[in-house]
Amino acid sequence: MKTEEYMSYDAVGLAELVAQRDVTPAELLDAALARQAQVNPTINAVVLNLEAEARAAVAKGLPQGPFTGVPFLVKDITTHMKGVVTTGGSRLFAKSVAAEDTALAAAYRKSGFVMFGKTNTPEFGLMGITEPALFGPTRNPWNLSLSCGGSSGGSAAAVAAGIVPAANGGDGGGSIRIPASACGLFGFKPSRGRVSMAPQGEGWGGLTVLHTLTRSVRDSAATLDISCIPQPGDVYWHEPPQIPYAEHAKRAPGKLRIGMLTTNLYGGPQDAEITQAVRDAGRLCEALGHTVEEVKPPADIEALIGAVTVIIGAAVRNTVDGEAERRGRPVEENEIEKVTWSLYEMSKTQSSRDYLKALQSLHTLSRVTAPFFQQYDVMLLATLGRMPIRVGIIEEYGYDLKVLQEKFYDYGPNTQLFNITGQPAMSVPLAWSSNNVPIGIQFAGRAADEATLFALAGQLEAAQPWAQRRPPEAPLRGGH
Numbered sequence: 066m067k068t069e070e071y072m073s074y075d076a077v078g079l080a081e082l083v084a085q086r087d088v089t090p091a092e093l094l095d096a097a098l099a100r101q102a103q104v105n106p107t108i109n110a111v112v113l114n115l116e117a118e119a120r121a122a123v124a125k126g127l128p129q130g131p132f133t134g135v136p137f138l139v140k141d142i143t144t145h146m147k148g149v150v151t152t153g154g155s156r157l158f159a160k161s162v163a164a165e166d167t168a169l170a171a172a173y174r175k176s177g178f179v180m181f182g183k184t185n186t187p188e189f190g191l192m193g194i195t196e197p198a199l200f201g202p203t204r205n206p207w208n209l210s211l212s213c214g215g216s217s218g219g220s221a222a223a224v225a226a227g228i229v230p231a232a233n234g235g236d237g238g239g240s241i242r243i244p245a246s247a248c249g250l251f252g253f254k255p256s257r258g259r260v261s262m263a264p265q266g267e268g269w270g271g272l273t274v275l276h277t278l279t280r281s282v283r284d285s286a287a288t289l290d291i292s293c294i295p296q297p298g299d300v301y302w303h304e305p306p307q308i309p310y311a312e313h314a315k316r317a318p319g320k321l322r323i324g325m326l327t328t329n330l331y332g333g334p335q336d337a338e339i340t341q342a343v344r345d346a347g348r349l350c351e352a353l354g355h356t357v358e359e360v361k362p363p364a365d366i367e368a369l370i371g372a373v374t375v376i377i378g379a380a381v382r383n384t385v386d387g388e389a390e391r392r393g394r395p396v397e398e399n400e401i402e403k404v405t406w407s408l409y410e411m412s413k414t415q416s417s418r419d420y421l422k423a424l425q426s427l428h429t430l431s432r433v434t435a436p437f438f439q440q441y442d443v444m445l446l447a448t449l450g451r452m453p454i455r456v457g458i459i460e461e462y463g464y465d466l467k468v469l470q471e472k473f474y475d476y477g478p479n480t481q482l483f484n485i486t487g488q489p490a491m492s493v494p495l496a497w498s499s500n501n502v503p504i505g506i507q508f509a510g511r512a513a514d515e516a517t518l519f520a521l522a523g524q525l526e527a528a529q530p531w532a533q534r535r536p537p538e539a540p541l542r543g544g545h
Contacts, residue, residue, distance in 0.1 A: 071096035072227040075281040076135045083134035090123045090134030097136035101228045104541045110222035111182040112200040119181035133177030138232040140220050141183040142190050146170050154186040154197040157400050168263040168296050176291040184219030188402050193243050193477045198402050202456050206536035211453040214244030221248040221278050231284045237273035239480025242492040246448035246505025249494045250278050253285045256513045257487030258301025260292050267300055270376040272484040282522045286310035303513050310519050318520035323350055324360040324441035329450045329478040332362050339447045342496035346506040363437035368426045375423035378412035385409050403464035431486045438511045448492040448505035450478045489515045494531045
């Protein structure tokens with residue numbers, strides 16, 4: 066299969082070709098690796114090559130599942146593969162080999178996916194950009210001077226550049242939706258507990274959720290269908306849907322009540338082109354028969370930033386101190402990145418009461434946000450508050466944690482709330498800027514109601530298709 070033909074299919078389409086014996090898994094793997102060879106030296110999306118393991122799996126015979134033979138990439142954090150290094154984007158774990166598959170990796174294998182590499186992520190998944198010291202920056206295929214977003218930036222860049230039609234990601238504060246917006250993809254964050262994180266416990270106090278970045282809505286729905294299986298001992302969980310999400314993505318959502326926010330969630334300004342894209346999305350929804358009303362932010366969420374910082378800081382300290390205990394000596398400052406070290410040191414000043422107060426603040430935010438979703442079925446708002454930022458911003462701002470935090474909450478102010486509330490939310494590639502950079506539009510739904518969002522997404526995709534929009538090819542092959 067030629068690379069151009071391979072890139073024209075989504076994951077469901079490739080799986081159908083394999084099932085019909087029009088192409089073999091080996092041929093698809095060859096096509097994916099050929100595309101990777103063309104573009105990865107430029108964008109630096111795939112940082113661990115698992116070609117040998119993938120070829121061995123194909124030769125052994127793949128499980129018969131909904132994605133048999135489809136090439137797939139795994140984000141290099143949280144989703145562990147047996148016998149494979151998971152660095153978490155950090156030099157500290159550069160040789161950390163997983164003893165077993167996590168539940169999600171096992172589900173991917175069972176579905177027939179061919180996992181042939183791992184994608185770049187910032188250290189410990191902390192940043193909304195992907196520039197770890199361990200592997201270097203991943204660049205946005207639409208504009209190589211811009212960030213691809215993060216923390217699932219490597220996965221987003223790989224899908225946008227056509228290496229794979231779908232890739233694994235995780236979202237603890239926007240880490241699927243932010244890179245989906247920056248790279249012109251469909252990025253869906255499921256409800257808390259929808260995808261098991263077994264055998265680990267919760268991530269970031271329950272903020273983290275795992276799923277995929279895709280080009281098509283049906284790929285996202287179908288990959289959630291294979292991965293939404295609760296595991297024994299899960300702290301949070303939902304029963305799998307009676308009707309598969311892939312079927313909901315084909316169904317009309319009915320007439321929805323949509324509350325549209327044209328500021329950011331703090332009531333502040335956004336880039337003008339982003340606000341215009343939100344308004345255009347509102348008009349599209351009205352044309353599709355939905356009721357759209359302009360609204361104000363549902364709650365005062367200023368307390369969010371400090372509370373989330375305490376919780377993530379505690380998680381960083383637990384990770385670093387846990388590794389120190391494992392190896393029997395402290396972690397030194399030069400072993401992790403400057404921003405990570407600053408967060409680690411800050412967490413040492415926090416008490417157990419500070420942690421509980423932070424959790425209580427987030428629970429309060431969930432309570433005060435909930436009434437909005439009694440009045441409206443869906444919230445419509447921007448994914449990002451600003452257009453994608455330049456590569457190199459960490460160094461530019463002198464690795465200053467406070468300055469970077471202010472910058473990132475201005476850049477990505479609209480995603481974290483739905484990690485706190487546990488609600489599903491999606492970034493839909495409905496707009497592009499005047500200089501051809503993607504603009505994602507975010508839709509958030511009621512907790513555990515992924516079905517409504519998938520139905521709406523399928524309707525939007527049919528009304529305003531985006532699959533034909535691709536990054537310019539010449540820069541991808543020629544460097545920046």
